[in-house]
Amino acid sequence: MKDLFTIGEISKLFNVNIGTLRYYDEIDLFKPIFIDRTNSYRYYSTDQFEQLNTIKYLKALGMSLNTIDYHLKKRSIDNIIELFEKQKKITEEKIKRTRTYKAKNSKQNKSN
Missing domain, CATH: 1.10.1660.10 (Multidrug-efflux Transporter Regulator; Chain: A; Domain 2)
Structure with missing residues (x-):
């Protein structure tokens, strides 16, 4: 083998x-x-x-x-490009949500 x-x-x-x-x-x-x-x-x-x-x-x-x-x-090349473009959008959205969450927590912690 x-x-x-x-x-x-x-x-x-x-x-x-x-x-x-x-x-x-x-x-x-x-x-x-x-x-x-x-x-x-x-x-x-x-x-x-x-x-x-x-x-x-x-x-x-x-x-x-x-x-x-x-x-x-x-x-295929087109499929790979499409795949990474979709994943980029998903990742950017996750980053945006994380930043929003951190900003809200930061404001909340400052007011306490």
Whole structure:
């Protein structure tokens, strides 16, 4: 099984919980390239490293697993641009809400 990695090895390499990897398999987001029928071990190839890195990156940006799944299935330059424009708007709105909340708290604390 040259160039194949167990779920435990992938977990350590990418700092992703084994349960998370099993869940990604369950929802068809990130499936092992091979499952051994004798012991049910999941194996992943180096060709899948980019996909897992992409999932981790988009998740860190706050994207939902449904959005990530859609992106991975419909990968194109236009899709990527649209994806990041939408995420930028969401992030800007979160920043705006946080600033408003902080300003209200600051005023409230000063009056106390």
